[in-house]
Amino acid sequence: MSEPLRRYLTDLVAVAREVLGEELCGVYAAGSVGLAAYQPGRSDVDVALVCAGALDRAVARELVARLRHEVLPCPARGLELVVYRREVAASGTPEPGFEVELNTGAEMDFRVSCGPAERPAADGLFWYGLDRSILHQSGQALLGPPAADVFADLARDDLHQLIVAALRWWLDRPVPPGDVPAPGAEDAVLGACRSWLRLHRGVWLPKMAAGRRLLAGGGPLVDAATIDLVEQSIAARTGGTPPIGSRARAFQRRVLADLTATPPA
Known part of the structure; x- marks a missing residue:
């Protein structure tokens, strides 16, 4: 992992802890970072946050405001962040089940979805179950228990x-x-x-x-x-x-x- 990426993830974890407090159960690098295949200049930074319960809208807005690229610059193409409740992460469900999704970066269109109902169906709702399956196998814990203990694989x-x-x-x-x-x-x-x-x-x-x-x-x-x-x-x-x-x-x-x-x- 490059030093700029390491610093960025450290700062992201610090922001998540400040905003979510005791509700934050874990922070996990997913995607190419979790699979040890990150390519500077090409890869996104994929991160999953796990919280204890449903995320209050005001807290979600604060999290988005503090993690967007203009405030915390992402050294990659962009950040793809998803927040899950602990019970969803452990359920093994194929449903999207996320609380908040944030896409932000210098080379990425800004988007926020507060739950699956706000995400256009044409963009696909299958990503989340697949991502949690990858997290179960290869997620890198930045904070909290091992990813395999938090994310269940799918049937x-x-x-x-x-x-x-x-x-x-x-x-x-x-x-x-x-x-x-x-x-x-x-x-x-x-x-x-x-x-x-x-x-x-x-x-x-x-x-x-x-x-x-x-x-x-x-x-x-x-x-x-x-x-x-x-x-x-x-x-x-x-x-x-x-x-x-x-x-x-x-x-x-x-x-x-x-x-x-x-x-x-």
Whole structure:
């Protein structure tokens, strides 16, 4: 972890403690930080706060005001912060169940949602259950008990449904017409690799590691076209040319077809 990121997370924890007081049960680094795959200049900072009970709206507003980028500058593309009640974190539910969500950063649109009802359904409500599953496996405790003791994993059927919903959401994203590189397509490809591996191999991996593991393991999805696409997607994460959108979509459809035709046992 870089020193600027370490300082930022320390300051974020301090703010959370000041605002939430004894209601704060824990602070956890999620996403790329939790998976030890943070890329300066590319990754977001994903953080989950766990509180004892429902969050008062005035407290939520103060938390947002003090953590927004203009007040506490984020050294990454942006901060994606989600606050959960302790009972939700421990429930293993596939429902969103969050108290507050904050997106803020120099390269991120500012958004606040106080509960799932305020989040546009078109933006996806499957993220939260998936994120809590990743937190159960790999969350990094910045304050409080180990993440595995706080966040329950999802039942296999629920996890399968959320992963399928996520794949369909990615397939609905627009891509440039024609045979031209599609920025962001690399994340869709590697995210599909990660989803397939979670259901078939039982482990969440960072995107690039998931791509490499899929190729190394062989299996029904791996052929010459897949090898070329996944290798290009990995290279794009470090400055290479993104894959063509139509090729990315074709691979995503293969993954979706595999996971819907025969759900992993």
